[in-house]
Amino acid sequence: MSEDAGQKVNHLVDHLFRHESGKMVAALTRLFGIKNISLAEDIVQDTLLTALRQWAFSLPENPTAWLYRVARNRAIDLLRRETSFRQLAPDLVPLLSSEKPLQTFLDSLFLEHELRDDMLRLMFVCCHPRLSAESQTALILKTLCGFSVSEIAQAFLTNEDTIYKRLQRAKEKFREQTIEFAIPTIDHLESRLTAVYQVLYLLYNEGYYSTQSNFTIREDLCFEALRLTLVLQEHPAGDKPVTCALIALMCFHSARLKSRVEKNGDWLLLADQDRSLWDERLIQKGVHYLQRSAAGQELTEYHLEAGIAAIHCLAKDFSSTDWKEILRLYDLLVQIKTTPVIELNRAIAMAKALGPAQGLHALDQMKDKPSLSDYPLLPAAYGDLFSEMGNGSLARHYYDEALRMARTTAEERVLQKKIGTLGKK
Numbered sequence: 001m002s003e004d005a006g007q008k009v010n011h012l013v014d015h016l017f018r019h020e021s022g023k024m025v026a027a028l029t030r031l032f033g034i035k036n037i038s039l040a041e042d043i044v045q046d047t048l049l050t051a052l053r054q055w056a057f058s059l060p061e062n063p064t065a066w067l068y069r070v071a072r073n074r075a076i077d078l079l080r081r082e083t084s085f086r087q088l089a090p091d092l093v094p095l096l097s098s099e100k101p102l103q104t105f106l107d108s109l110f111l112e113h114e115l116r117d118d119m120l121r122l123m124f125v126c127c128h129p130r131l132s133a134e135s136q137t138a139l140i141l142k143t144l145c146g147f148s149v150s151e152i153a154q155a156f157l158t159n160e161d162t163i164y165k166r167l168q169r170a171k172e173k174f175r176e177q178t179i180e181f182a183i184p185t186i187d188h189l190e191s192r193l194t195a196v197y198q199v200l201y202l203l204y205n206e207g208y209y210s211t212q213s214n215f216t217i218r219e220d221l222c223f224e225a226l227r228l229t230l231v232l233q234e235h236p237a238g239d240k241p242v243t244c245a246l247i248a249l250m251c252f253h254s255a256r257l258k259s260r261v262e263k264n265g266d267w268l269l270l271a272d273q274d275r276s277l278w279d280e281r282l283i284q285k286g287v288h289y290l291q292r293s294a295a296g297q298e299l300t301e302y303h304l305e306a307g308i309a310a311i312h313c314l315a316k317d318f319s320s321t322d323w324k325e326i327l328r329l330y331d332l333l334v335q336i337k338t339t340p341v342i343e344l345n346r347a348i349a350m351a352k353a354l355g356p357a358q359g360l361h362a363l364d365q366m367k368d369k370p371s372l373s374d375y376p377l378l379p380a381a382y383g384d385l386f387s388e389m390g391n392g393s394l395a396r397h398y399y400d401e402a403l404r405m406a407r408t409t410a411e412e413r414v415l416q417k418k419i420g421t422l423g424k425k
Contacts, residue, residue, distance in 0.1 A: 026118035245293035251286030252309035
């Protein structure tokens with residue numbers, strides 16, 4: 001096999017791993033039970049390794065169907081030879097005496113509507129209240145998004161051992177406790193939905209605002225979070241205005257992904273982005289779901305953040321941005337959800353809408369918060385406002401402070417560019 005052909009196979013398997021492994025794990029988890037989720041993951045991993053070996057010689061006509069068929073056959077083999085299969089899947093005991101009924105049943109697990117429902121079930125299980133928020137997110141990344149332990153560690157800026165322990169603790173809870181592989185009853189649905197929204201939002205932010213340099217992984221994470229949110233919205237349990245608001249927010253942000261990074265890997269700020277690169281299809285999809293989110297009386301953080309993102313996406317250029325309306329939405333947002341980052345964004349919007357002096361006053365109200373003590377965007381915001389006011393020395397002071405806090409070379413290069421422009425003003 002040529003080197004190009006080998007790369008093609010590797011790329012195809014990696015693509016399918018990202019997009020199909022979660023579906024296969026969900027289907028097999030429904031078969032074996034949530035306490036045996038590791039077994040489902042092992043079967044899927046083995047199936048993908050087999051694909052890497054066999055596809056080097058001959059690519060199947062339908063790679064996705066091939067993966068499902070091989071995973072099904074491995075599950076059948078396991079059920080037939082495993083002495084404890086009665087505990088793994090007791091409902092299948094009557095089917096084990098005949099090959100065809102068992103195959104038919106397993107084939108039914110991989111029907112598109114069944115896959116969607118099983119993914120949704122697994123999403124709710126991953127957000128079980130007995131699991132920590134960190135474990136919930138790590139599980140979704142691992143089981144539904146196909147991310148490796150190494151990639152999850154990169155996303156959370158931690159080490160692989162920490163992520164491995166989170167995953168192991170979560171799976172131990174599944175083995176030790178009776179947790180059903182099901183969408184919760186109506187009495188418990190709302191609290192679990194809140195956790196699902198939080199995890200999906202966090203997953204998207206880990207992609208969109210990641211401090212890692214590998215933009216491909218970050219973009220993959222954004223679109224996986226969007227895909228899972230769409231799966232949630234398509235089910236009656238998640239067909240709610242707040243789900244539509246979260247979809248709208250993700251669509252507006254995703255529409256700008258291609259314009260956020262230059263070819264050399266440097267970040268581009270909103271004012272410098274080429275808006276012709278923005279995905280109009282995703283913008284219109286965002287508008288559609290934002291309109292749908294307006295049904296009912298509930299106003300959530302996702303509604304407001306989607307509204308802010310919509311204003312940015314629909315402005316014909318940066319100078320046309322309606323900053324006063326953005327500030328109004330931020331004023332509402334801080335009443336619902338107050339975080340230092342939201343307050344910082346509100347201060348920037350205030351500076352754009354009312355002038356840099358007002359923005360500086362807002363920044364002064366939050367500069368002593370411990371959570372922002374090493375956050376480089378706070379001194380960078382001070383630098384921007386002093387630069388706008390023509391005070392180059394103070395701007396340079398704050399840019400230097402932000403530079404000392406910078407977490408990546410990409411952040412460093414953005415700040416160095418800002419410092420380089422001071423002498424030209």
